Amino acid sequence: MDLLNAPAQSLREAPNLALLDGAGQKADPRRILADRVEQLYDQLWIAIVGAFAIGGIATFELWEPRFGGLVLFWWGLVMLMTFASAGLLLSYRRSRSKLAEADQWMRWLGLSALAIGSVWGFAGAVFFPSHTGEQQVFLAFLIAGVVTSGIPVFAGSWPVYAVFAASVLAPFAYVLATFGNRLFTELAILVPVFYAVSVAIAYRLSNVFATGYRLRYAYSELTDDYRELNKRLGKQLLELEEAGRQVEASGRKLALFADRAPIAVLEIDVEGEIQQINPAAEVLFGYAATELIGQPIEVLVAADARAEFAAKWRAIVDTQIPMMAQLINNIRHDSLDIVCEWTVTPLVSPDGRILSVVAQGRDMSRQLEAERMKKEFTSTLSHELRTPLTSIIGSLELVNSGVLGDVTKDVLDLTVIAERNGQRLLDLINDLLDVEKIRAGKFDLAPAVLEIDDVLEEALVLNRAFATRYQVRLTTIGSLPATQIYADRKRLIQVLTNLLSNAAKFSPQGETVEVALEDRGAAVRVSVHDHGPGIPESFRAKMFTRFSQADSTTTRQQGGTGLGLAICKHLIEIMHGRINYQDRDGGGTTFWFEIPKYTPSNNNEKEA
Amino acid sequence: MPTRPLEKVLYVEDDEDIQRIVRMSLERVGKMSIEVVGNSTLAIEAMKAYKPDLVMLDWMMPEMDGPAVFRKMKEDPEVADLPVVFITAKASSRELDTLIAMGAKGTISKPFSPKDLPDQLRTFWSNLPD
Numbered sequence: 237m238d239l240l241n242a243p244a245q246s247l248r249e250a251p252n253l254a255l256l257d258g259a260g261q262k263a264d265p266r267r268i269l270a271d272r273v274e275q276l277y278d279q280l281w282i283a284i285v286g287a288f289a290i291g292g293i294a295t296f297e298l299w300e301p302r303f304g305g306l307v308l309f310w311w312g313l314v315m316l317m318t319f320a321s322a323g324l325l326l327s328y329r330r331s332r333s334k335l336a337e338a339d340q341w342m343r344w345l346g347l348s349a350l351a352i353g354s355v356w357g358f359a360g361a362v363f364f365p366s367h368t369g370e371q372q373v374f375l376a377f378l379i380a381g382v383v384t385s386g387i388p389v390f391a392g393s394w395p396v397y398a399v400f401a402a403s404v405l406a407p408f409a410y411v412l413a414t415f416g417n418r419l420f421t422e423l424a425i426l427v428p429v430f431y432a433v434s435v436a437i438a439y440r441l442s443n444v445f446a447t448g449y450r451l452r453y454a455y456s457e458l459t460d461d462y463r464e465l466n467k468r469l470g471k472q473l474l475e476l477e478e479a480g481r482q483v484e485a486s487g488r489k490l491a492l493f494a495d496r497a498p499i500a501v502l503e504i505d506v507e508g509e510i511q512q513i514n515p516a517a518e519v520l521f522g523y524a525a526t527e528l529i530g531q532p533i534e535v536l537v538a539a540d541a542r543a544e545f546a547a548k549w550r551a552i553v554d555t556q557i558p559m560m561a562q563l564i565n566n567i568r569h570d571s572l573d574i575v576c577e578w579t580v581t582p583l584v585s586p587d588g589r590i591l592s593v594v595a596q597g598r599d600m601s602r603q604l605e606a607e608r609m610k611k612e613f614t615s616t617l618s619h620e621l622r623t624p625l626t627s628i629i630g631s632l633e634l635v636n637s638g639v640l641g642d643v644t645k646d647v648l649d650l651t652v653i654a655e656r657n658g659q660r661l662l663d664l665i666n667d668l669l670d671v672e673k674i675r676a677g678k679f680d681l682a683p684a685v686l687e688i689d690d691v692l693e694e695a696l697v698l699n700r701a702f703a704t705r706y707q708v709r710l711t712t713i714g715s716l717p718a719t720q721i722y723a724d725r726k727r728l729i730q731v732l733t734n735l736l737s738n739a740a741k742f743s744p745q746g747e748t749v750e751v752a753l754e755d756r757g758a759a760v761r762v763s764v765h766d767h768g769p770g771i772p773e774s775f776r777a778k779m780f781t782r783f784s785q786a787d788s789t790t791t792r793q794q795g796g797t798g799l800g801l802a803i804c805k806h807l808i809e810i811m812h813g814r815i816n817y818q819d820r821d822g823g824g825t826t827f828w829f830e831i832p833k834y835t836p837s838n839n840n841e842k843e844a
Numbered sequence: 845m846p847t848r849p850l851e852k853v854l855y856v857e858d859d860e861d862i863q864r865i866v867r868m869s870l871e872r873v874g875k876m877s878i879e880v881v882g883n884s885t886l887a888i889e890a891m892k893a894y895k896p897d898l899v900m901l902d903w904m905m906p907e908m909d910g911p912a913v914f915r916k917m918k919e920d921p922e923v924a925d926l927p928v929v930f931i932t933a934k935a936s937s938r939e940l941d942t943l944i945a946m947g948a949k950g951t952i953s954k955p956f957s958p959k960d961l962p963d964q965l966r967t968f969w970s971n972l973p974d
Contacts, residue, residue: 624861626862634869639868682941
């Protein structure tokens with residue numbers, strides 16, 4: 237599901253681009269101003285070169301020996317302004333603060349325009365009254381030309397142009413108005429009109445430029461956004477392709493898993509109709525896939541199990557929670573009943589719909605049959621083996637006890653051997669049954685409040701005869717005030733018998749096995765000390781595991797099944813105790829176990 | 845504790861070998877009288893005829909098992925009060941508990957010791973109310 241979701245999620249994020257909200261932020265008026273300033277400076281050289289050239293021509297044209305000094309002074313002013321403006325242009329070009337100080341550069345440009353304009357204005361105002369009519373026409377033409385050609389040059393900023401034109405026209409208009417000639421006075425009145433028209437044109441142009449710049453920015457932002465969008469789309473396309481490949485690969489993998497799996501896999505739609513089955517399912521149910529696809533799943537459920545199945549199916553569809561380890565009675569194509577264990581998983585879409593239900597099942601019939609047989613075998617072992625053993629051991633015991641009269645020594649020797657080995661067989665059967673119960677988790681306890689020393693005394697009595705056979709004495713050391721425990725008497729005696737008989741078996745002849753009771757606070761410890769050879773290093777790790785004896789020859793020498801300690805450990809642990817052993821100083825081994833003391837409060841729930 | 849000692853025992857058991865061993869145990873070791881019934885369906889009739897002090901019932905028997913005989917005894921006032929001890933190869937303590945819960949006076953596990961059997965029965969006998 238994750239594989240399918242991943243690309244879908246990134247696609248959903250895609251429209252979240254900076255396209256819409258980012259546009260306004262980028263149309264920065266400062267940048268537009270800077271661009272306009274740059275345009276003005278870019279065109280400034282036209283004004284400079286123009287002023288330089290026209291200044292030269294005008295000087296030549298207006299040359300009069302009478303005013304030679306004044307004309308030369310003016311020419312000097314033209315040169316000064318030209319070079320000053322060129323200097324300004326140069327320093328702007330070199331400036332690194334074109335953007336940050338755009339308004340400052342604009343002011344400098346305004347000053348430059350004012351200065352250049354004033355030079356022309358000076359020419360108009362000073363030379364017009366003093367020169368001849370032809371030269372006056374030249375001057376008028378010059379001034380009109382300068383004002384007009386200033387429009388495109390300063391169109392980037394209409395206020396700059398307004399300053400420029402005013403500085404050219406104002407002195408000239410003043411001179412015309414005060415000349416005393418009627419024609420000139422009328423011309424002087426026309427000058428402001430001409431000025432107003434020119435400034436208006438410059439204003440319009442300047443707005444057109446400003447709009448142009450704004451559009452340019454909008455366009456560049458659009459292209460930026462477009463590029464970004466394109467980049468992201470490209471990336472998402474790659475991701476989508478990769479996800480597609482992954483989905484395809486996992487799909488192939490899944491198909492492979494399903495095809496080759498030994499487990500039957502069925503895909504069922506929410507209505508219970510079979511959508512797809514794998515080869516293992518074909519084998520399990522004896523149908524070809526084509527026969528089953530489109531059929532209701534009930535055809536695979538045994539008739540008597542259909543109501544139960546329907547309830548389970550409802551539960552899965554309603555809760556959308558998978559079910560594990562469901563045993564269902566199924567029916568094969570050949571009408572054979574089989575019991576299968578199913579894991580049923582609804583495939584739920586992100587919007588909470590069940591897409592389909594996947595059922596994985598395996599035939600449990602054989603396993604269940606095996607379990608049943610094992611149980612039956614255990615029960616047979618318990619009953620059918622014990623019954624003849626009862627006769628064998630019972631008969632031999634009666635013979636050996638002497639109540640039936642004396643038998644010859646040879647016969648008695650043999651019947652004693654037979655009884656002992658019958659007993660050994662019985663012990664083995666009992667141990668095997670115990671292990672089987674432990675394995676199946678069916679060990680029943682019959683716990684009661686017991687006096688531990690009482691139990692210990694009984695165990696000693698029961699095992700004394702066995703110890704005597706190995707010429708070993710069982711003794712108690714120390715004493716303990718009567719202490720109550722809560723345990724299963726029979727099982728506790730089983731543990732004690734195991735420890736005592738082990739100690740006797742592995743003790744040298746004539747030695748004693750000492751049993752001690754010890755108060756350990758919340759628990760009471762029973763220790764069995766022997767003087768045996770100790771436990772071989774290699775054997776220590778598996779002391780309490782099943783079928784362990786130090787070596788297989790001891791089994792023959794000492795008897796026993798090797799199950800005893802494993803059973804003891806389990807018994808002590810289910811009675812909430814613990815069991816272990818330790819080496820004794822000077823040889824021998826101490827086996828001990830601890831059982832919690834009985835206190836009415838902590839054992840209440842067990843008594844209930 | 846009953847005032848008189850345990851003397852007459854009726855044993856219901858289908859296995860003839862075990863019948864024989866128990867008979868020897870009770871007669872030779874325990875010095876008691878014993879009557880054995882092999883067919884459990886005839887057990888109640890035998891009780892009425894023999895009038896034992898105590899009845900020993902095997903659990904697993906064909907036709908009618910020990911618990912079934914026990915239940916039937918409870919329906920018959922003539923034998924309902926006879927003390928019953930089960931002798932069984934079933935070892936599970938839960939199963940033994942159900943027998944005690946049913947009213948059995950004791951249980952003995954197979955294999956039992958023929959040497960100790962009379963003493964075990966006398967212990968159950970001595971624990972009975974008067």
